[in-house]
Amino acid sequence: MFVLDRHGIPLQPARPAMARKLLASGRAVIHRRTPLVVRLKDRGAGSSAVPGVEVGLDPGSKHTGIAVFTNDKGTRTGLVAVQLDHRGGRIRDSMAARAGYRRRRRSANLRHRAPRFRNRTRPRGWLAPSLRHRVDTTMSWVDRLTRWAPVRAVHVERVAFDTHAMSAGRPLAGAEYQQGTLAGYEVREFLLAKWGRACAYCAASGVPLNIDHIHPRSRGGPDRVSNLVVACISCNQAKSSMPVEVFLAGRPKVLARVLAQAKAPLRDAAAVNATRWALWRALAATGLPVHTASGGRTKWNRSRTGATKSHTLDALHVGVLDQVTGRPATVLVAAATGRGSYCRTRTNAFGFPRLRLPRVKQIRGFATGDLVRAIVPAGKKTGTWTGRVAVRTSGSFNITTAAGTVQGIGHRHVRRLQRGDGYAYTTRGEPDALI
Structure with missing residues (x-):
């Protein structure tokens, strides 16, 4: 677990048990959920020496x-x-x-498009x-x-x-x-x-x-x-x-x-x-x-x-x-x-466009990849679902949790915990960890 002071300056990392104590006592707030980063509210820079990592x-x-x-x-x-x-x-x-x-x-019998080489050279270190x-x-x-x-x-x-x-x-x-x-x-x-x-x-x-x-x-x-x-x-x-x-x-x-x-x-x-x-x-x-x-x-x-x-x-x-x-x-x-992708179409087996994608990435304030929590009170999807969301223009989202993907969650039940940063997070155990 990472710890920041109230000004956002990094402090020495602590164990998760210490994070739970700080959050329960109100001395810290969650700065980021995955990976867990907490920010202290009552400690500023220079209060103690930090050995570093x-x-x-x-x-x-x-x-x-x-x-x-x-x-x-x-x-x-x-x-x-x-x-x-x-x-x-x-x-x-x-x-x-x-x-x-x-x-x-x-090469096909289509509109001619000449190759655009122009003797381009790759820069050093490419x-x-x-x-x-x-x-x-x-x-x-x-x-x-x-x-x-x-x-x-x-x-x-x-x-x-x-x-x-x-x-x-x-x-x-x-x-x-x-x-x-x-x-x-x-x-x-x-x-x-x-x-x-x-x-x-x-x-x-x-x-x-x-x-x-x-x-x-x-x-x-x-x-x-x-x-x-x-x-x-x-x-x-x-x-x-x-x-x-x-x-x-x-x-x-x-x-x-x-x-x-x-x-x-x-x-x-x-x-x-x-x-x-x-x-x-x-x-x-x-x-x-x-x-x-x-x-x-x-x-x-x-x-x-x-x-x-x-x-x-x-x-x-x-x-x-x-x-x-x-x-x-x-x-x-x-x-x-x-x-996401800049491409606005999907291609078929021959490289021709077969459908068009939305021009915006955010739907109802959510974007694919956001970490969300959905609390569904009734229906077939009743329960609490936490994971990575995949948005749809219809407002019916899919949420990928640790147990699998839950489809068809209405956007009204979804709350964002963390914006998508281009990564999907999971955890695994270390086989021979020394605690």
Whole structure:
């Protein structure tokens, strides 16, 4: 829970029990409902010193983990955990569909429309809209947290793998590529991501995985990362020192897949790295101290503290730390939904308009995405419904609650709790939280 003083200046975050006491005693009012932010009525700026908090970010392709924690000489205590769900995939699909519609209209027997290229060049640092969305939404949440909490520093994963640690001018030997050193964790994290955290030979997942040489070392195989795969214990023992061509002689399709995937780089590596570098530059422009680390370092930290794999726990373990003494029990999941569309029509399968949309987004004072509460006194929809509203010009709204969607709620029974901000909020539990 975030706390502001009466002038809107952020104070140290508090536990939800403290918020209930402040609200019950009348000392505070609700400033924002999701996430919960309260504003004190009897405390101004400078009344006491605020130690401050730090923010950890675990950028990802589909999800970004955000953790707010205190840091006392390397000892971290998690206060707030947020999982930000991106909609980059939907943006990519929408733009691909739009491009397909345009290409068809140019080639079909329709009114000629010449392509408008004009030799346009993309500016330096340009990102595709689906990637720029990830940077913008993450920065939006960093800006929110700096308004709600006294943020002193930001920790972020700038790269997924430390390539210098993996190829430092010497081959990896012994326990370096198995366990124990940070370089080994960089290699393991790279291989797990490349092979989908499953055995390269039998596709078994959820089991302990070892690192295996495609071309055995006993037969002159190198220790380069391009010659390494992850394999389950049974496949690793069965393969032993056999060449992969002999081991997979009876499975030619698996052999072809392994050899092809071993040579191919990570498909999303370039896009993810570009996004992370753009995010780092945007964070540096805020003026806050920004500390960077790699994904291998995060995994090494989690192994020392005994935490499981999740986006929010990764954000809590980013960078240099000694121990973690507390983790939030509840994670706020913020799914990006957008703020509507500029398009005033819907298209059919061929790209032609089939219906027209309203020119205004607000209906009866409500807009799609608002957090509302509806109290229906009688009828089939009797009850109290709280959730995200979808408005209709008829005045009969749909409300999406935690239990599902309730359709046909009259606007007279609806009261707005919070304006829509482009996100749909839910909560989930952290499996191994330390209260």
